[in-house]
Every structure is written in C-alpha cells, then in structure tokens.
Amino acid sequence: MEELKQKLKEQIIEALNLQDTRPEDIKDDAPLFGEGLGLDSIDSLELMVLLERSYQIKVEDPREGRKILQSVQSMAEFIKSKQPA
Numbered sequence: 001m002e003e004l005k006q007k008l009k010e011q012i013i014e015a016l017n018l019q020d021t022r023p024e025d026i027k028d029d030a031p032l033f034g035e036g037l038g039l040d041s042i043d044s045l046e047l048m049v050l051l052e053r054s055y056q057i058k059v060e061d062p063r064e065g066r067k068i069l070q071s072v073q074s075m076a077e078f079i080k081s082k083q084p085a
Contacts, residue, residue, distance in 0.1 A: 004076045015050045028073045
C-alpha cells in the first residue's frame with residue numbers, strides 16, 4: 001500500500017503539473033481539495049483520467065468520485081478494492 005501511495009503522489013504531481021510540490025509534501029490523509037493541496041474541479045477531472053489510464057478504473061458516479069478523490073489514502077484504498085486479489 002505504501003508503494004501505491006508513493007506512486008499516486010508522483011502521478012498526481014505529474015498529471016497536474018504541480019512544479020513546486022514533491023511527493024513528501026503530500027500527506028497520505030490530507031485533503032486534495034480546498035485547504036489541502038488546493039485542487040479544483042478541473043483537477044478532479046484530470047485525476048479521474050489518471051485512474052482510468054493508469055489503473056483501468058472508470059468512475060461513473062460523481063458523488064463516488066468525490067469520496068474517492070478526498071486524499072491519497074482514499075484513492076489508494078479504492079484502487080486496491082478494484083484490483084483482483
């Protein structure tokens with residue numbers, strides 16, 4: 001799980017072009033939107049594309065997407081739950 005969270009942080013930084021952010025700057029359970037990283041709705045679309053391209057996971061329901069994209073931790077847990085055991 002730690003490996004997945006590290007990879008997600010790197011992917012988020014790359015996908016959203018967060019030039020002054022390093023993976024260690026992103027806390028696992030810190031909110032990605034609002035007070036945390038300060039991402040916005042456009043960024044959430046980019047993260048949905050990231051999930052689809054990198055993990056073959058398509059999120060249909062926007063309400064579910066909000067829960068999934070709360071933090072790196074919630075994204076990692078969601079990815080793990082969708083992968084075959």
